[in-house]
Amino acid sequence: xxxxxxxxxxxxxxxxxxxxxxxxxxxxxxxxxxxxxxxxxxxxxxxxxxxxxxxxxxxxxxxxxxxxxxxxxxxxxxxxxxxxxxxxxxxxxxxxxxxxxxxxxxxxxxxxxxxxxxxxxxxxxxxxxxxxxxxxxxxxxxxxxxxxxxxxxxxxxxxxxxxxxxxxxxxxxxxxx
Numbered sequence: 345x346x347x348x349x350x351x352x353x354x355x356x357x358x359x360x361x362x363x364x365x366x367x368x369x370x371x372x373x374x375x376x377x378x379x380x381x382x383x384x385x386x387x388x389x390x391x392x393x394x395x396x397x398x399x400x401x402x403x404x405x406x407x408x409x410x411x412x413x414x415x416x417x418x419x420x421x422x423x424x425x426x427x428x429x430x431x432x433x434x435x436x437x438x439x440x441x442x443x444x445x446x447x448x449x450x451x452x453x454x455x456x457x458x459x460x461x462x463x464x465x466x467x468x469x470x471x472x473x474x475x476x477x478x479x480x481x482x483x484x485x486x487x488x489x490x491x492x493x494x495x496x497x498x499x500x501x502x503x504x505x506x507x508x509x510x511x512x513x514x515x516x517x518x519x520x521x
Contacts (some may be wrong), residue, residue: 379405383415390422398422417452429460447476451483457499460491466490481510 386401402419420435436453443449453461454469470487473480484507491500 351495364516376409379412381406383418386418386437390418393425395422396424399426400462410438411442413446413449416442417449417483418455419494424456426457429456432456433460446477446484447473447480450476451480451486454483458486458493463490463494467494470519477515479510482509 372412386398389398399422414437416439420432423432451473457466473483484503488503
């Protein structure tokens with residue numbers, strides 16, 4: 345029996361279709377449907393401001409799969425809402441270890457240091473985030489706030505201007521129907 349060149353592609357498509365109802369993508373890692381359902385439940389608990397319940401759900405997911413950066417991030421934000429900054433930082437480190445190339449995770453870590461009042465660490469990580477993605481306006485806004493806190497008004501203004509330019513640039517790419 346001979347196979348044509350397209351056979352592997354057809355086989356791959358059949359495998360994908362067989363698993364499409366069982367697996368969902370979350371970040372770079374694949375999350376099983378039951379874990380995805382739990383994640384959604386955790387998000388609902390978070391929106392209801394039941395942060396302890398959200399943390400419990402996110403922790404249960406992470407017991408089953410420790411490679412889910414978005415679950416670590418969600419739990420970190422839940423900890424942050426409870427003012428558990430050290431736990432939030434620990435989870436952001438775990439999220440970053442899952443996706444070290446994600447500048448938004450680095451940005452989130454910077455924001456936690458900002459909330460903690462550690463402007464030196466906040467500046468270090470926001471600079472790293474900007475270096476990884478110079479087109480991310482929120483990072484410039486955060487860095488502006490950091491510069492305001494440390495008394496560098498000139499740099500704060502420059503970063504607000506840069507963020508505004510980036511926001512306008514990204515909004516000009518939107519199609520207006």
